[in-house]
Amino acid sequence: MEETFGNYSVIGKAMPRVDARAKVTGEAKYAADIELPGMLWGQIKRSPYAHARILNIDTSKAEELPGVKAVTTGKDFNGFKWGWSGPTRDEEPFATTKVRYQYEGVAAVAAISEDIAEEACDLIEVEYEPLPGVFDPFEAMKEGAPLVHDNRPGNICVEYHWTFGDVDKAFAESHLVREDIFQTPRMAKGYLETPAVVAYWPGPDRLVFQGAKGSPYFPYRILARCFNLPLSNVRVIQPFIGSDFGGTKNDMTHCDFAAPMLAKKTGRPVKLVYTQFDTLTTDLRRHPMWITIKTGVTKDGILKATYVKAIADGGAYTRMSPLTMFLTGTCMTLPYELPNFKFDAYNYFTNNPSSAAMRGHGLYHSRFAADVQLDMMAEELGLDPVEIRLRNAIENPEPGKVYETINGVHMATCGVKECIEKVAEATNWEEKRKTKKVEGHKSYGIGFSAATYNGGTKLSAHNACAAIVRVCEDGSINYLTGASDVGQGSDTVCCAIAAEVLGVGLEDIDIKRVDTAFTPVDPGSYGSRVTVLAGQAAMNAAEDAKRQLVEVAAQQFSVTPEEVEIKNRQVFVKSNPQRNMPWERLVRIACYETPGKVIIGRGYSTQGITILGLADLSKGVGDIGTNYSFTAQAAEVEVDVETGVVKCTDNSVIAHDCGFPLNPPAVETQVQGGSYHQGVSAALYEEFKMDQGQTLNPNLIDYMRPRAYEAPMTKVLHVVTNDPYGPFGAKEASEGSCCSAPPALINAIYDATGVWIKDLPAQPEKVFWALKAQKEKKQRKK
Amino acid sequence: MxxxxxxxxxxxxxxxxxxxxxxxxxxxxxxxxxxxxxxxxxxxxxxxxxxxxxxxxxxxxxxxxxxxxxxxxxxxxxxxxVADGDKLHPIQEAMVEYGAIECGFCTPGMVMSAKALLEENPSPTREEVREAIQGNLCADEGYVKYIEAIEIAAEKMRGGQ
Incomplete structure (x- = not known):
C-alpha cells in the first residue's frame, strides 16, 4: 500500500505527474523536436587549440558555399560580454581575440541543411597562434604560469578565507586530530538531451527563443542585453527539458547566441542542436576539487574543529565558481554541530572547459571529505560509524525555535538524527556491520553517511518567483508560473498545492510551459529552489483566487466569508454543510452574475528574500537556503578483490528529511536518482580523462554513466519534519542524496577491504592497485 | 553516389x-x-x-x-x-501510475525496450528486466521505479488486462 502523509485531499499521497502522459507517448516536445517553416540549420566552428591567440578569421569561402545563408563571428556582437553575475562578465558569445579551452566556439554558420552547415564550418579559415596553457590548478598557481585571462594575475578566479571560532586552540585541545586529502573528479552533468535551440525574429526588434534551458529567464535577460532589446521584446518559450543538473542549461552556450544572431542575419528561424561530442567536450562540468581537511575530536568523538582548504579547477571562465566555492565551505557546519571552523578556498582558471554548478553543487565535495574522515576517526576511537554520527548530529529544534550554526546558517527543522536512526534500523546496522562476508574473491562491506542540502536557494538578486491562478468560467484552472520543471516534478507539486488550497482536484489544473510573454518572472531551476519558493507562490496565488470566490459564495449563502469552505469541488457553509453548491456553479456565478468578475489569483514567494536575510559569499556567513534537507544513507558494496570491480548491492537504504513529501513517489525517484546518477556515479564510475586540455573520453561509451544493470534498488524512507519555511512544510529532495552516496560507498569499500579510496571515482584499476599495495604492505610486516 | x-x-x-x-x-x-x-x-x-x-x-x-x-x-x-488511441499500453500506464518518469527524455526508448522484452518474455526475472534496459541510459530517476513499473506491467499483461 502507498504511504500517505498528513490529512490532505491532494498532497501527501501518490499522484501521477501532470506531464507523464505527454512524455510516455512521445508527444512531449523538446527543443530538438521543434521545426518551423523556412528553418535553417546552424553549426558551430570550434577551436582545435585549448589556448591560442586568434590572428584572423576568414569566412569568405564558407559564405560562397551554395546553401549557406549566413556566417557569424564574435565581432558581430560588438564587444558584448556576459557572465553569471555583473562583476564576473568575462565571456564572449564567440571568442574574438583568444580561445581559452579546446573546442571553444569562434564562428557559426546557418545553411539550408545540417550537412552544408557542417561543410561550411570546415571552410572557415582561422589563423591561430598557439599559446602554452595551464591544465590543472597546481600548474595554474605556479609563479610565471601562462595566464588564462591577461587581467587575472595568478590565474585566481575565486578566493575565500573565513574563520569562525578558534580552530588552532580547538585542535590543541582535541584528543585526536587528523588531516587527509580527498579528491573529486571532473564530471559531466549526464543529461541525454544535448543543448538545442530554435530562434527567430517575428519583427525587426522582437526575438523568440525556444531552447533547452532549465532557467529560461537567464537567456531572457542575457539576450536582451546582448541584442540591445527591451526585456519584453525577448520572448523565451520553454519546451520540455531533458534534465538539467545546473550549469549549461542555466546559462548560455554558443548555440544560444548563434541561433538568434544567425536568425537575425537571415530573417529565418535557425535551429542548432549539439551532438553528444559537443556536450561532453564543451558543456559545463562539475569542478574537480582537492580538499585538504583537518579535524579535531574529543575522545568521545565529539567534533571540536574543522579546517578545510579547497582547491578547485574552475576551467576557462568564471561562470558560477564564486557560488561553488561558497557552497563548498558553508555546509561544513551541517549536519553535525561544529563549534570552530576555518575555510580557505582557491579556484583557479585553467585551459580546461569551464566548471559550474551541478546537482549537489559544492556541498558534494566537502561533505564527501568530511563524512569519510569521520569514519576514519571513528575507527581510531573505536566508535561505531552510526554512534559517532548520532553523537554529533544537530538536534531537531523545538517548534518555534531556530538553530544557528557558527557561520550564521539557520534552520527551523533538522531531521538528521531521525534519518540516521531509521537507516540503522532498516539495515539492521549493528548486526550487518559485525558480520564480515567473503565469498570466494568477493568481499562485502557496508558504509554509512549523512548529508544535507539547501532548499529554496536564494542568491543576491531577483529571488522572488510568482504564480497566477486563473479560474476559467467552466471551473477549470490555468496555472501560470515562470518556474521550470526540468524533470524534478515541480509542475506537479505546484499544481497539487494550488488544487489543495482551492479545494479542487489535480486534474482541474492545467499548467503550460514557461513563456516569458505570459508567465511571471522567475530566477530559474537551480539550488533545489523551485518547490520551496514556487510552491509558496502557488499557495499564495491559490489563496488569493479562493478568497475572491469565497466572497461570492458568502453573498450567495448570506453568510460571512469565514463561514465558507471549499473541499473536493464542493462549496459549503462550514456550520451547515447541507447548504452547498458545486465548484462549477460558484465559478459560473462569480464570472457571470457579479457581473463579469475575472477570477485571477496572484501570489509570490517571500521566503527567498525575507527569511533571515541573504548569504554573504565573501565572508561565508548567512543562509543560501530557505531551509535545509537532511539525509542518511547506508550502502552495501561487493568488491571483487581480484579485479577491483566494485558493485552496489540492493542492500541500500536512504532516509530523507524533505520536510514534507508533497508527492511521495516523486521524492523517492528524486532521492534514488540523485544518489545513483550523480552520487554513486561519482564514487564508482565517472571521470573525464584529460590530456593538455583535450577530453579523451568524449562519448557515452568511454565516459561511463551508471546503467540499470548495476543500479541498487535503493529503498527510500521518509522523515517528516514540517518545515515552517516551506509550502506545507516542504524542503528539497535529491541533492542531499547526491551528497550522501559517495561517502557511504567509500566507507563501504573500506569496510569490505580495509582500503581507503580518497580520490574519486573508485574505478577498478584504482581499487586493484590499492588492494595490491595493501597486500604488499602486509607481507612486508610479516 | x-x-x-x-x-x-x-x-x-x-x-x-x-x-x-x-x-x-x-x-x-x-x-x-x-x-x-x-x-x-x-x-x-x-x-x-x-x-x-x-x-x-x-x-x-x-x-x-x-x-x-x-x-x-x-x-x-x-x-x-505504442498506445491504442487514447488507451495507454500497460507499460506506459505503469510508468505513469508508478511515478517512473522524470524528465522523460529516455522514456520513449525505455518503453520500446520494455515492450520488446515483454512480448518475447512475458515473465521476466528482475535480472532480465535490468538486462533489457541496460542499453537505455537514464539521467535522473535511478532506474528503480522503471524496473518496478516494467514488472507491474508484465504482471498486468499476463493477467490479460
Missing amino acids: KGELKELKLTVNGKPCELKVKANTLLVELLRNELKLTGTKVGCLDSACGACTVNIDGKAVRSCSVLALQANGRKVTTIEG
Whole structure:
C-alpha cells in the first residue's frame, strides 16, 4: 500500500505527474523536436587549440558555399560580454581575440541543411597562434604560469578565507586530530538531451527563443542585453527539458547566441542542436576539487574543529565558481554541530572547459571529505560509524525555535538524527556491520553517511518567483508560473498545492510551459529552489483566487466569508454543510452574475528574500537556503578483490528529511536518482580523462554513466519534519542524496577491504592497485 | 553516389510507407526528420544511450545504429505507435501510475525496450528486466521505479488486462 502523509485531499499521497502522459507517448516536445517553416540549420566552428591567440578569421569561402545563408563571428556582437553575475562578465558569445579551452566556439554558420552547415564550418579559415596553457590548478598557481585571462594575475578566479571560532586552540585541545586529502573528479552533468535551440525574429526588434534551458529567464535577460532589446521584446518559450543538473542549461552556450544572431542575419528561424561530442567536450562540468581537511575530536568523538582548504579547477571562465566555492565551505557546519571552523578556498582558471554548478553543487565535495574522515576517526576511537554520527548530529529544534550554526546558517527543522536512526534500523546496522562476508574473491562491506542540502536557494538578486491562478468560467484552472520543471516534478507539486488550497482536484489544473510573454518572472531551476519558493507562490496565488470566490459564495449563502469552505469541488457553509453548491456553479456565478468578475489569483514567494536575510559569499556567513534537507544513507558494496570491480548491492537504504513529501513517489525517484546518477556515479564510475586540455573520453561509451544493470534498488524512507519555511512544510529532495552516496560507498569499500579510496571515482584499476599495495604492505610486516 | 535517392518500403506504426531516401540516412533521421515522429529521441548517435530505441519486427533496436534502408520490408514501431488511441499500453500506464518518469527524455526508448522484452518474455526475472534496459541510459530517476513499473506491467499483461 502507498504511504500517505498528513490529512490532505491532494498532497501527501501518490499522484501521477501532470506531464507523464505527454512524455510516455512521445508527444512531449523538446527543443530538438521543434521545426518551423523556412528553418535553417546552424553549426558551430570550434577551436582545435585549448589556448591560442586568434590572428584572423576568414569566412569568405564558407559564405560562397551554395546553401549557406549566413556566417557569424564574435565581432558581430560588438564587444558584448556576459557572465553569471555583473562583476564576473568575462565571456564572449564567440571568442574574438583568444580561445581559452579546446573546442571553444569562434564562428557559426546557418545553411539550408545540417550537412552544408557542417561543410561550411570546415571552410572557415582561422589563423591561430598557439599559446602554452595551464591544465590543472597546481600548474595554474605556479609563479610565471601562462595566464588564462591577461587581467587575472595568478590565474585566481575565486578566493575565500573565513574563520569562525578558534580552530588552532580547538585542535590543541582535541584528543585526536587528523588531516587527509580527498579528491573529486571532473564530471559531466549526464543529461541525454544535448543543448538545442530554435530562434527567430517575428519583427525587426522582437526575438523568440525556444531552447533547452532549465532557467529560461537567464537567456531572457542575457539576450536582451546582448541584442540591445527591451526585456519584453525577448520572448523565451520553454519546451520540455531533458534534465538539467545546473550549469549549461542555466546559462548560455554558443548555440544560444548563434541561433538568434544567425536568425537575425537571415530573417529565418535557425535551429542548432549539439551532438553528444559537443556536450561532453564543451558543456559545463562539475569542478574537480582537492580538499585538504583537518579535524579535531574529543575522545568521545565529539567534533571540536574543522579546517578545510579547497582547491578547485574552475576551467576557462568564471561562470558560477564564486557560488561553488561558497557552497563548498558553508555546509561544513551541517549536519553535525561544529563549534570552530576555518575555510580557505582557491579556484583557479585553467585551459580546461569551464566548471559550474551541478546537482549537489559544492556541498558534494566537502561533505564527501568530511563524512569519510569521520569514519576514519571513528575507527581510531573505536566508535561505531552510526554512534559517532548520532553523537554529533544537530538536534531537531523545538517548534518555534531556530538553530544557528557558527557561520550564521539557520534552520527551523533538522531531521538528521531521525534519518540516521531509521537507516540503522532498516539495515539492521549493528548486526550487518559485525558480520564480515567473503565469498570466494568477493568481499562485502557496508558504509554509512549523512548529508544535507539547501532548499529554496536564494542568491543576491531577483529571488522572488510568482504564480497566477486563473479560474476559467467552466471551473477549470490555468496555472501560470515562470518556474521550470526540468524533470524534478515541480509542475506537479505546484499544481497539487494550488488544487489543495482551492479545494479542487489535480486534474482541474492545467499548467503550460514557461513563456516569458505570459508567465511571471522567475530566477530559474537551480539550488533545489523551485518547490520551496514556487510552491509558496502557488499557495499564495491559490489563496488569493479562493478568497475572491469565497466572497461570492458568502453573498450567495448570506453568510460571512469565514463561514465558507471549499473541499473536493464542493462549496459549503462550514456550520451547515447541507447548504452547498458545486465548484462549477460558484465559478459560473462569480464570472457571470457579479457581473463579469475575472477570477485571477496572484501570489509570490517571500521566503527567498525575507527569511533571515541573504548569504554573504565573501565572508561565508548567512543562509543560501530557505531551509535545509537532511539525509542518511547506508550502502552495501561487493568488491571483487581480484579485479577491483566494485558493485552496489540492493542492500541500500536512504532516509530523507524533505520536510514534507508533497508527492511521495516523486521524492523517492528524486532521492534514488540523485544518489545513483550523480552520487554513486561519482564514487564508482565517472571521470573525464584529460590530456593538455583535450577530453579523451568524449562519448557515452568511454565516459561511463551508471546503467540499470548495476543500479541498487535503493529503498527510500521518509522523515517528516514540517518545515515552517516551506509550502506545507516542504524542503528539497535529491541533492542531499547526491551528497550522501559517495561517502557511504567509500566507507563501504573500506569496510569490505580495509582500503581507503580518497580520490574519486573508485574505478577498478584504482581499487586493484590499492588492494595490491595493501597486500604488499602486509607481507612486508610479516 | 552521395546524393542518390533509393526506394524504401516499410511499415511504420502499422502504416505502409513508400519513400525515397539517401543511402546514408539513418533510421532515426528518417523517423524524426522525414516522418516527423519526434517521440524517438537522439541522445548520442553512438548507439550508447538508447534514447532512439524503436522496435523492428518486435526487437528493440537503436534507430541510430541502422540505416533507413536496412529497415526495408520491416515493421517498425515507434513510441507514437505504442498506445491504442487514447488507451495507454500497460507499460506506459505503469510508468505513469508508478511515478517512473522524470524528465522523460529516455522514456520513449525505455518503453520500446520494455515492450520488446515483454512480448518475447512475458515473465521476466528482475535480472532480465535490468538486462533489457541496460542499453537505455537514464539521467535522473535511478532506474528503480522503471524496473518496478516494467514488472507491474508484465504482471498486468499476463493477467490479460
